[in-house]
Amino acid sequence: NFTPNAFVEEMVAELKEKLGNDKVVLGLSGGVDSTVAAVLLNQAIGKNLYCIFVNNGLLRKNEFQNVLDQYKGMGLNVKGVDAGNRFLGELAGISDPETKRKTIGRVFIEVFDDESHLIEDVKWLAQGTIYPDVIESVSVKGPSATIKSHHNVGGLPDYMKLKIVEPLRMLFKDEVRRVGATLGIDPELLGRHPFPGPGLSIRILGDITPEKVQILQDVDSVFIEGLKSWGLYDKVWQAGAILLPVNSVGVMGDERTYEKVVALRAVESTDGMTADWVHLPYDFLMKVSNDIINKVKGVNRVVYDISSKPPATIEWE
Numbered sequence: 001n002f003t004p005n006a007f008v009e010e011m012v013a014e015l016k017e018k019l020g021n022d023k024v025v026l027g028l029s030g031g032v033d034s035t036v037a038a039v040l041l042n043q044a045i046g047k048n049l050y051c052i053f054v055n056n057g058l059l060r061k062n063e064f065q066n067v068l069d070q071y072k073g074m075g076l077n078v079k080g081v082d083a084g085n086r087f088l089g090e091l092a093g094i095s096d097p098e099t100k101r102k103t104i105g106r107v108f109i110e111v112f113d114d115e116s117h118l119i120e121d122v123k124w125l126a127q128g129t130i131y132p133d134v135i136e137s138v139s140v141k142g143p144s145a146t147i148k149s150h151h152n153v154g155g156l157p158d159y160m161k162l163k164i165v166e167p168l169r170m171l172f173k174d175e176v177r178r179v180g181a182t183l184g185i186d187p188e189l190l191g192r193h194p195f196p197g198p199g200l201s202i203r204i205l206g207d208i209t210p211e212k213v214q215i216l217q218d219v220d221s222v223f224i225e226g227l228k229s230w231g232l233y234d235k236v237w238q239a240g241a242i243l244l245p246v247n248s249v250g251v252m253g254d255e256r257t258y259e260k261v262v263a264l265r266a267v268e269s270t271d272g273m274t275a276d277w278v279h280l281p282y283d284f285l286m287k288v289s290n291d292i293i294n295k296v297k298g299v300n301r302v303v304y305d306i307s308s309k310p311p312a313t314i315e316w317e
């Protein structure tokens with residue numbers, strides 16, 4: 001029987017004991033796990049925790065600045081590193097999903113490593129790894145491993161030579177949320193949908209350009225804000241938009257247009273291993289589709305993904 005208060009008390013004591021006066025570096029992602037890990041560590045060691053929040057240029061619209069401000073408001077010792085151009089430069093011309101993931105993983109480690117070297121005498125790397133990540137990274141070592149390479153776990157290059165501390169390693173997602181609530185973290189932050197590490201790159205099918213990222217950020221923002229204002233956001237486990245590598249014909253006045261198609265996806269799930277598409281109300285879909293087509297230049301068609309996992313994974317790549 002899990003009690004968040006007891007967990008916090010014991011873990012903070014354990015971290016104090018283990019880390020003493022050592023410096024610790026942690027990568028914040030804007031997600032629930034890394035945030036809860038950071039707040040716990042902050043309670044234990046305060047300013048000896050150095051958080052780094054990297055903008056890979058593939059986050060949701062305005063997310064980098066908003067989340068960075070939020071972290072600062074929480075009293076975390078955090079540095080925002082805007083590496084969007086570097087990531088997008090390295091990704092130029094790459095269409096293969098696994099190559100995208102590997103490229104992003106590599107560049108992230110490079111950026112993170114550079115930043116960690118700026119912290120004098122840092123001894124530990126903290127990670128927001130939770131129990132299902134531990135299980136999954138074990139199971140992906142098998143022959144079916146190549147389905148998707150999740151780079152959240154075990155991504156430490158040996159030249160970093162840091163000891164690893166993972167305070168959430170034994171917890172499930174709902175327990176992490178309860179710990180977060182006990183720590184006083186904003187419920188809106190704790191209720192955020194999961195978002196993949198490679199970000200929008202795996203929702204832009206085919207190659208990635210800054211223009212495509214911007215189109216998808218705008219589409220995604222209309223969709224997510226719509227879900228929130230209709231009271232649907234918390235009823236959905238994960239939602240997002242996908243930019244398809246096809247154009248379709250439309251009409252505008254007397255003109256025929258040939259523009260982008262986007263797919264919307266919203267799923268119910270408990271752990272992401274299986275998922276059902278959500279029966280979003282037709283009125284909502286109608287409104288959101290109109291808003292997207294009216295507001296986002298370059299998009300003339302919206303489709304809704306009605307596939308469940310298995311076999312259709314949540315992400316399209």
Ligand code: XMP
Pocket residue numbers: 101148149150151152194195196197198238272273309312313314315316317
């Ligand atoms: P799939 O698409 O495999 O996704 O059904 C299951 C869950 O995992 C997320 N996902 C990822 N998360 N790096 C991540 O950090 C990845 O490469 C990655 N691929 C998928 C996906 O968003 C969903 O929550």
